[in-house]
Amino acid sequence: DIQMTQSPSSLSASIGDRVTITCRASQPINIYLNWYQHKPGKAPKHLIYGAASLQSGVTSRFRGTGSGTEFTLTISSLQPEDFATYYCQQSYSVPRTFGQGTKVEVK
Amino acid sequence: EVQVVESGGGLVQPGRSLRLSCEVSGLNINSYGMHWIRQASGKGLEWVSGISWGGSSIAYADSVKGRFTMSRDNAKNFVYLQMNSLTTDDTALYYCTTGGGGGTYGDFFHHWGPGTLVTVSS
Numbered sequence: 001d002i003q004m005t006q007s008p009s010s011l012s013a014s015i016g017d018r019v020t021i022t023c024r025a026s027q028p029i030n031i032y033l034n035w036y037q038h039k040p041g042k043a044p045k046h047l048i049y050g051a052a053s054l055q056s057g058v059t060s061r062f063r064g065t066g067s068g069t070e071f072t073l074t075i076s077s078l079q080p081e082d083f084a085t086y087y088c089q090q091s092y093s094v095p096r097t098f099g100q101g102t103k104v105e106v107k
Numbered sequence: 108e109v110q111v112v113e114s115g116g117g118l119v120q121p122g123r124s125l126r127l128s129c130e131v132s133g134l135n136i137n138s139y140g141m142h143w144i145r146q147a148s149g150k151g152l153e154w155v156s157g158i159s160w161g162g163s164s165i166a167y168a169d170s171v172k173g174r175f176t177m178s179r180d181n182a183k184n185f186v187y188l189q190m191n192s193l194t195t196d197d198t199a200l201y202y203c204t205t206g207g208g209g210g211t212y213g214d215f216f217h218h219w220g221p222g223t224l225v226t227v228s229s
Binding site for chain 2: 001036038042043044045049050089091094095096098100
């Protein structure tokens with residue numbers, strides 16, 4: 001199985017900050033990498049597919065980069081609605097696997 | 108608007124069975140892979156099972172293989188998760204999602220339901 005490792009596990013940031021989350025795959029997965037946003041009490045929301053393609057309706061504040069084993073999610077200017085937990089997920093093979101999550105909290 | 112609604116969760120004793128249902132509206136699921144994903148309290152997201160658009164390919168997480176069975180009824184726009192030999196480790200909120208993009212199961216988890224809570228306890 002492909003292991004996905006995110007860093008950091010949590011971070012504190014202020015409105016307007018640039019935030020970067022890293023995701024590493026245990027083996028090369030090309031660009032078969034997705035990012036999700038999850039807020040308490042709500043269903044997760046798909047943000048990015050193919051490592052860098054923005055899902056329809058998602059703000060361009062979110063940017064994904066990477067290929068192979070190293071990927072990043074960047075939030076260019078943190079807004080109040082962006083405080084949440086973010087997960088990466090590989091779709092290269094089954095079983096599908098998620099990173100452990102990165103919680104973005106208010107500083 | 109696509110809506111996904113899970114049902115069938117509840118309190119069940121260890122060793123017993125439960126069947127979850129997932130109804131999709133606003134989208135004909137017969138062209139899409141479908142998935143079940145769960146989240147235990149205080150834990151991250153865990154993929155449980157996925158099924159191809161026609162049902163010919165089904166995959167499971169190692170943690171549920173041999174105990175859970177996923178199926179679909181495209182005519183009714185439903186998918187199901189039959190869960191047998193439940194343990195306390197299966198306690199979680201179970202989400203149903205549509206598979207977006209290409210590939211056998213879809214490349215991403217697109218439309219999500221609010222989840223149905225399964226509690227396994229004596």
